Amino acid sequence: MTGHPSLPSWRDTPTRTDIEDFVAAVTVGPDAVPVEERIAVFDNDGTLWPEKPMITQLHYVVEQWRAAAERTPELAERQPYLAAVSGDYGWLGTAIDKHYGGDDSDLTIIIQALVGLTHGMSVEDYARSVAEFYRTAQHPTLKRPYSQTVYQPMVELLRYLEHHGFTCYIVSGGERDFMRPMTKANYGIPPERVVGSAFGLTWDDADATVRYSSSLAFFDDGPEKPVRIWTRIGRRPLFVGGNSNGDTAMMDFARRGPRPGFAILIHHDDPSRGDTPYDAGAEKALASADDKGYTVVSVKDDWATVFPAAP
Helix, strand or coil: CCCCCCCCCECCCHHHHHHHHHHHHHHCCCCCCCHHHCEEEECCECCCECCCCCCHHHHHHHHHHHHHHHHCHHHHHCCCHHHHHHCCCHHHHHHHHHHHCCCCHHHHHHHHHHHHHHCCCEHHHHHHHHHHHHHHCECCCCCCEHHHCCCHHHHHHHHHHHHCCCEEEEEEEEEHHHHHHHHHHHHCCCHHHEEEEEEEEEEECCCCEEEEEEEEEECCCCCHHHHHHHHHHCCCCCEEEECCHHHHHHHHHHHCCCCCCEEEEEEECCCCCCCCCECCCCHHHHHHHHHHCCEEEEHHHHECCCCCCCC
8 A cells, every 4th residue: 555645745664654554454354443443543732733842722821821910910920920921931841841751740830820711711702712812823933823733744644544434533631622623624623523631611500601610620641541532432542643651541542452553653853844853751652662562653754744835
């Protein structure tokens, strides 16, 4: 199957061949997996689009935190509002890297400030606010709309898998309702197939509205990912895409099933085409890739194109 036209942004490397050979093995012939069992799940940030210099949702909330600090100036004296007001986002990036390394002390501070932004807001109002952000915001370093910062090879992979009978889901540490307004347009994945972290929800009977509570219902990362895959989908995935230590549990969920699945680990190693290279937060996943059977995808070597051409 080498050279399949559905993957034009993938170079003709052993990585691409491994992907095509696996898909052929599970979709053709007497050993083909039934269509209803062809489940593919993908992390979002760092897998389907960039997560550096900061995760997209942080860009959105930084604007909200900055506005909150303008209304209440004393907030600017502490994190994460200090980072938002000063424009020094290093603390935010370090907090995420510390999480992937097993230290959630700063991430807890971020989450507490996150839920404070949506407490009492209706789900519809939040969706409108997020949609407006996506309509106007630009990536801070690429200087293009977020819709033009998706990884072109990964969008092609989604279509390629769907062509072969797979149903694709997003399973991300990102907040579910922040992703839903953009996944159909960016990835072709409808909102009902988005699994992510979630703010708590409450029912407001007075105006028949679902509103956000003051807590986080769950954080969909690490061991929580296979749990959420099972509760939402009810099947082991057959194909998994991730990029960090937080994705290894769901990758193992696929790899160590009754019929071993396929797992790709995106390695950001190309400093020349606008995608920030880094290993921080992925060290454990990269170190264990050979032993666990992950297929490491080199942005530098395996992708002929990184981002879609500007319109």
